[in-house]
Amino acid sequence: MKGEGQRSNAKCLAYVAAFVVFQTAIILIFALTVMRIKNPKVRFGAVTVENFSTGNSSSPFFDMRLMARVTVKNTNFGHFKYENSSIRILYGGMEVGEAAVVKARARARQTKKFDVTIDISSSKLSTNSNLGNDIASGVLPLSSEAKLSGKVHLMKVIKKKKSSEMSCTMGINLGTRTVQDLKCK
Numbered sequence: 397m398k399g400e401g402q403r404s405n406a407k408c409l410a411y412v413a414a415f416v417v418f419q420t421a422i423i424l425i426f427a428l429t430v431m432r433i434k435n436p437k438v439r440f441g442a443v444t445v446e447n448f449s450t451g452n453s454s455s456p457f458f459d460m461r462l463m464a465r466v467t468v469k470n471t472n473f474g475h476f477k478y479e480n481s482s483i484r485i486l487y488g489g490m491e492v493g494e495a496a497v498v499k500a501r502a503r504a505r506q507t508k509k510f511d512v513t514i515d516i517s518s519s520k521l522s523t524n525s526n527l528g529n530d531i532a533s534g535v536l537p538l539s540s541e542a543k544l545s546g547k548v549h550l551m552k553v554i555k556k557k558k559s560s561e562m563s564c565t566m567g568i569n570l571g572t573r574t575v576q577d578l579k580c581k
């Protein structure tokens with residue numbers, strides 16, 4: 397009788413231990429995946445050029461329209477709701493154009509895509525010392541910046557502030573009127 401009782405006690409303990417291990421594993425997996433909230437990533441997908449007009453190296457200027465596909469990659473298990481923002485295009489560190497980004501949400505584990513139109517012009521530059529050289533080289537170097545600030549919403553209760561920053565560089569090939577070497581960090 398005594399032996400049987402001990403055996404069933406040991407069996408019971410083994411069940412409890414197995415259950416605890418199982419629960420711990422589930423909680424750990426949950427904590428490492430679902431609960432780990434990461435910053436979404438915003439970047440340019442593709443950029444094309446329209447309404448292109450530039451001067452030569454002795455009277456340098458540029459005016460053009462960039463049509464850009466923007467992607468907001470949200471790897472979280474909850475949606476990312478971001479506020480109104482803007483995307484700025486810079487030449488030599490100075491702003492030459494801007495586009496508004498209207499507040500929206502990127503759904504859980506999806507990449508939201510939208511298009512923006514940005515008119516850029518060298519007339520917005522106060523100094524353009526290197527513009528003649530860049531035009532002579534045939535490639536106009538540009539960069540872009542944006543910051544989307546918002547919250548990742550998890551399971552209707554957890555809201556965590558997150559932001560997504562864009563930092564891309566590209567060159568406008570003045571011969572082919574296309575964007576080359578688009579790189580985003």
Ligand SMILES: *[C@@H]1O[C@H](CO)[C@@H](O)[C@H](O)[C@H]1NC(C)=O
Pocket residue numbers: 446447
């Ligand atoms: C840009 O070009 C399109 C046609 O390609 C034209 O309809 C539009 O008026 C132009 N915009 C500007 C600002 O020149």
Ligand SMILES: *[C@@H]1O[C@H](CO)[C@@H](O)[C@H](O)[C@H]1NC(C)=O
Pocket residue numbers: 451452453454455
């Ligand atoms: C540059 O453009 C200006 C104005 O269009 C023109 O007068 C000048 O001759 C051009 N210079 C060269 C080197 O092509």
Ligand SMILES: *[C@@H]1O[C@H](CO)[C@@H](O)[C@H](O)[C@H]1NC(C)=O
Pocket residue numbers: 480496498499
């Ligand atoms: C966001 O932008 C839209 C469109 O420009 C505007 O109507 C709205 O009032 C803005 N919302 C906020 C909170 O600024």
